[in-house]
Amino acid sequence: MNKEKLNVIFTFSIFIVFVWAAITALTFSRLAQFFPLYVSVAGSILSGFYLFSEIIKRFKQKEKGEKVRVPIIRPCIYIAWVIGYILLIYLIGLLLASTIFLIAFLVVESKFAIFKALYSTGIAVGVIIVLSTLLNISWPQSLIGI
Amino acid sequence: MFESAIEALSMVLDPSRILFMCLGIGLGIVVGLLPGLSGTVGMSLLLPFVFGMDPFVGMALLIGMVAVVHTGDTFPSILLGIPGSSGSQATIMDGYPLSRKGEASRAMGAALFCSMIGGIVGGIALYLTIPIAKPLITSFTSPELFMLTMLGLSMAGLLAGESPSKGVLAGLMGLLIGSIGSAPAITEYRYTFDFLYLSNGLSLPVVALAIFAFPVIITMLTSKESVAESGQLNSGVRTGIGDALKNKFLVVRSAVLGSVIGFIPGLGGSVVDWLAYGAGKKTVKHNTFGQGDVRGVIAPESANNAKEGGALIPTLLFGIPGSGTTAILLGGLILMGLEAGPRMLTTDLSLTLSIVWTLVLANIVGAILCMTLIKPIARLSVIPGEKLVPFLVILLLIGAYQSNYSWGDIVAFLVIGLLGYVMTILEWPRPPLLIGFVLAISAERYYWISIERYGWEWLGNPIVIAIAILIAVLLTGGTIMKRISNGLQKEGV
Incomplete structure (x- = not known):
């Protein structure tokens, strides 16, 4: 499989996990929620930005036709x-x-x-x-x- | 106190006590060698035997074992890229790449020699701290401990390599995984999906084995290679010892750091090696840390043995155990009719000093014993992957199961192992994830206590400010120095 494509899928999965963790953290009581909420919100924002930059990078590479394959x-x-x-x-x-x-x-x-x-x-x-x-x-x- | 120290040495050198110390050393090395087994396992194994024993003999046995776990754990970390125990995770960073280059003997020679020096420094630290321990320990409250946790987390940034975004994301993943289970501030379970196994959170040995070992075994099989890429072993033990001697200041610096961190109860010994590695990476000139630089082995290995001496200070003098191993040691003291506390400095001073001597002697004997084993064990690195891996898989699964004796350990090993493998093939750094995981609970606990107890006032605490400056210097210092140096080069200075 194409490495860049796999990286985008992996980052997207992480983004989903962080978003889910943030939403779930909102259901915890105040003392239990602050830490996972801070971490998951930070993770969601950062993984969102990283995902966006990877997608743009992938489009550029597609135009150039560069591909690195990983064994599956x-x-x-x-x-x-x-x-x-x-x-x-x-x-x-x-x-x-x-x-x-x-x-x-x-x-x-x-x-x-x-x-x-x-x-x-x-x-x-x-x-x-x-x-x-x-x-x-x-x-x-x-x-x-x- | 000097006379008491000499008296304690004569007690330790009694043949029966030496014999029990050697028994402890033997077990400690085996426990360190087997991935997944920690000092806690070795300690629990010995505990029933110390009941009613002469305290000097019992302590020789227990301390002999504890002292060398981080000497024995060097073998799997360097040879196979699998952490032998939680204190040898950072050794993998450069030890394993050195093995891949066929320089396993060199890496192990340096590591074992540094372990020995680190152990001796830890013993000396324990000896020197005895009179001044109380004010030092009480000066560390939750805000300082929180900032030290942040210092540990900043290592995640340092170890991110060429992609800081991936490193920070991996660290955040580790923090999130570390928040699984019960919250420290309140009786509430988080992200457990109603599984009883997850209510206590994931255990460190399982996560460490999965994140490092699982990708190694799959990669060894797919590449059809031995650990040593060339299939040959190059330079030997003496070169490694020479490397350690050439970097004597790094050895001493890391060992002192190890003692200090071990001395702070509650910070957790698992982060000592990372702190030493990160500090080494920032302070050693022209380094190639992460690509097989022997100094990347020297720094963590000097620190993890030194930590044991530091960790014994709060345990013996105040009855505050900093880890599972020291908690069991406290139980051992009770079984021998002793009690940790100020008495260890007065009526039981000779026993405290005998512990210092045992620590020093055990480190010397353990390192020499391990050095004799380097040659035969280093041959493991030239065995082709497909012949070695099936045996490793069995060892790893048994090792992972020892954490909680639950099937959850094995399932967690598999799931986190798959995550580790994907991260490996996509070149995401794994150490930040482990650092985040290790420090998650401490970060949450100390932050919560600081806020509840001091509001925001703790931010003005001088030690907090000093640690914050240290973090800023560590994170930005390298880049600033590089820019200044590049600027000077351009100007032709």
Whole structure:
């Protein structure tokens, strides 16, 4: 996607968030509203000005035909891996999810041989168990209670 | 007091106390190394063991751990661009770019050496402040604390880079995110969408990990690179130590700043490194801060270890904890049959002085131990991204979960991480967002107390005016000096 276009969309989103935050802050009591209201009003004004300047800049660049592209598909695939892993933890618990995630990722993305992936996963899961026991680290609870 | 100090040193050097100090140091380094775990976690882990312990042994264990957390947290900050703890966020700014250039060993050598010096300066500050602590601490009221918060926020402007608008907007986003949860002035919840998790606000480790670590892991995967772009490690530890020695005034200046900021209760240790970084950026000549300048590592690393000595002053002498870690330390004192307060300067003076010695010794031992680990750990920076990232993802999610032991931590990590990633690809500066987040509650609280207690009269307070002038000088000084220098160059002077 075009970087400038994405920047305009992002700035517009921030502008909307600040405006919404300012309107919501008006519903708070006096002592709770002053800080978020100051911040969100300042944010709305500044993001509005910045958005305006970016739109003008974009029109100028369009005339010149300058475009900087940012990758979208590859990052989305990797973000999907992380989201998938989180969902797996939620469903079957950290240990099982980590085992499945590591083997799958190492084989599919890192191009590890299956034996090497199993071996690396075994060590990683072992380290998780040892550190969790020694440092009394808690794991997220899953639907099946593991 | 000098004789008491010598007596305390002989007590600290007792083999059993040294052993417990080393145990604390070991745990402190592990806690610092693992992203998301803070000194609070290490302290809570040790607390049950100090019950009924000899106070000298117990304090050796606890202070040994606290002293080196900011030494161990240097590794993930420099090697992976992930803050090991909240006190090492600014180290990323130049430490990570140095790793990208293959100079991880150099950055770590400088950082560890400065951590050691900073820790020693913090210990000395604690020792020197003991007789004069009371008037100093009571001189800081809410208006001065508010202005110090503003000083911290002004760092957001300094770190904005080439686009001040983006920097200020990011800082405002941080302030808005920081206002989520209960209001400090009244029992009212804001922007919580009726989620119980949000009622206490978002926690700093989650936001710091998400905003810095998430973009790093996605970028490492998409670029298919190792942290070190060339895949090679260049200059080593000695070069880093040499860099630190060459910049000895910066080291001492930042360490003193760290001690002073740590000494002020309620300001929060998370901002110390940013203040030192910002001050360094403004005072170091011909710097390339943000692009891999080793002095950008030296400044925050000298300050964050020094902070611990400063933070112990209000904790031990007045029972005012400045952070979660020091609050647990107070609990530890009670478990050992002691009480923080003026007694620490009279009947328990030898224990207070033994804490000073432990702080100094732990920093030296911790730094030497970490230096021996640099070579093997620095190799992490040459491992290709797609091989390292899956393991990091697991570590980061477990780390994020430790903040509140809630699924909300993981969801918040993901959402803020995505925000951080978009900011990264669009070249929006992320540090201002974190500074805004860190200081949001303090800014609101101290502003509200100042207005309610003093009306607008506090604006005439001499310390307030002095800090306001300092902020103005920091924000405009560089530009004015540059203009004068350009003018002189044009005139051929």
